[in-house]
Amino acid sequence: MTKKLSNVVIEEKKEAPKKAAAPATATPAAGGPTTLKDIFGTFAAGAKEMDGKTFAKFAKDCGVLNKACTTTDIDLIFAKVKKPADRKITYDQFKSGVELMAQKRGETAEALTSAVCAAGGPVFAGTKA
Numbered sequence: 001m002t003k004k005l006s007n008v009v010i011e012e013k014k015e016a017p018k019k020a021a022a023p024a025t026a027t028p029a030a031g032g033p034t035t036l037k038d039i040f041g042t043f044a045a046g047a048k049e050m051d052g053k054t055f056a057k058f059a060k061d062c063g064v065l066n067k068a069c070t071t072t073d074i075d076l077i078f079a080k081v082k083k084p085a086d087r088k089i090t091y092d093q094f095k096s097g098v099e100l101m102a103q104k105r106g107e108t109a110e111a112l113t114s115a116v117c118a119a120g121g122p123v124f125a126g127t128k129a
Contacts (some may be wrong), residue, residue, distance in 0.1 A: 036098065036113050040091050049088035051111045054095065062119040064112070069104040071077045077101060 043058045044050040050058075052075065059065055059074045077100045081093040089097065102112040 034117055036095065036117065037091060039121060040094050046123060049090055051088050055089065058099065058124075059123065061123040062116040063122070064101050064105070064116065066105065068106060069101055073104050073109055074101070077104070 003011065007022060034104040039058070039062070040050065043054050046117075055078045056071060056074050059069075059071070063072070073087045077097050078089065080100065081097045098112060098116070099109045
């Protein structure tokens, strides 16, 4: 675009808009786990214990969160099932946590377990460079 003001000519160039990095699609891990123990192992990365951050990621990725069961509830459930001096939970404590989540959501533990197993495991999302 060219503008002429008195004796001065100013040329303006319009740059093409920069392309924003496209967010990666959220995909569950390939060959998703089929049992609650498999889900625990997948989120705990093969370890025998799981920390609170991973427990919250499990709840988010597997669709446990809703209006009845919020992230605050997940943190409180984690604190309830772990031993007072520990920072991590075992598989048995994880199962107890899933039962408490089901109670909070107003459904049976079996229904929540099947929904969690159907979700397939961790979701890895990020931005591609």
